[in-house]
Amino acid sequence: MDVNAHVRRLWRHRGTTVPAPRRGPRQQLDLDEILLTGISLADADGLAAVSTRAIAARLGRSAMALYPYVGSKEELLALMQDHASAMPAWADPGGSLTADLQAWSVALYEVYLAHPWLAGRPWSQATQGPHEQDWLERLLRIFDGWQVPPRSRPSAVTMLYATVRATAETTAAYRRMTREGATVWREQAAATREQIPDLADRYPLSTGLEPLTPDWQQNPRAALTGAVDLLAAALEAG
Template identity: 35%
Template sequence: MDENELPRVLQQLWGIEGRSRPGPKPAFHISDIARAAIKLADAGGLAAVSMSKVAAELGFTTMSLYRYVDAKDDLYVVMLEYAFAEPPVLDPALDWRGRITAWAEAFRDGLRRHPWILQIPIQDPPLSPNQLAWMESGLDAFDGTPLAPQDRLSAMLLVNIYVRGTAQLTANMLTEPDEVREADRLYTQRLTMLATPDRFPGIAATLEQPLDEGYAGDFDVAEFTFGLNTVLDGIHTRITRQTP
């Protein structure tokens, strides 16, 4: 393969069809694959997504999928692309802080809608259309700031990492709020048992204090924005340092 050639999946996602050549017409489109796979993943997590199950969902045989997707990993790329869809349109009236906050919340909401996204092993940096659109949207949030392009990239990545990381901590696959509460209760109980104040004073201190919040506890909206603001404060000082 010429190295200038994109992998087949990316070609399909970007709509670079090329030719209408001899041979039967494709019976479906990668978007169909995406829809079927996302449906399965939403229902049963990423583990519920297998080539055969996706194919069965579409009413085709397993091997037919390989006409659209070179390998399982490519299936993940397709799922990601369609699960996130378009990035939010950011209100230009807001300042950078308001804009990147809206962006982060939209990102978080996407992850909350499709928790399996966090389970996808990231192999390559993003190149699909919607992924790039999200990147662009995040970068644009810093329009009007004195940050250089590279610094905007770093800042956006920082927020990106934060959202992913916190989502990872909270939404470990559990969709039912009751399950979350129960798991949290069990965790704090075990932690209390194991992290004795003599050996782990710091951990023990965090356990004494609050009402019901353990480590990966109810990392709810308030806590999300609180942590996010800490990150944004850091970016803020970088900005002000830039313009003395």
């Protein structure tokens, strides 16, 4: 892996220059176009559908023609990950820490829903690219503006990212669930109650837990909102 070349590709719109192919005509392909093609494949069919061969086929090129532009397969995925993570424009409400954290969390949640494969990329594979850095910097500015104690910030960052990723991943899974799959889930729940008639006695708290919303598909988003409210309240309490 040529680390310097990879960093230059990641930060190409923030002051670096993309390495040019060493042989042949210069810059026959556009890196952004390559990445958008890969993102389109991943959005439709998951990361398993992404390969230099598949991207090249859509661009009318050979797989070998892409290597000088993206590097290895893992470098390609990292470039796609950062490119797909571009932060949309939004204004922090500014009325409270809770409102600002809700705005940040929902914005990131929507990005993960638009590109469900992002939440499946391990944290150990953070790109260290500009778009991912934008999210963290925006979050820390919110903490700074509301004077969240520095000692609380690392844990709060982890809790927010983990909650957004988990709820977005669950929402995406619910969206992929077919009507047949939902029916099987309900049938199994009913069969469990029938086969274990004292289930409520064994597990009174978990069986008595009320859903956040009547629509089960909306529960992950409602859970995100509730979790952010709880965290903001804890941070405000010091």
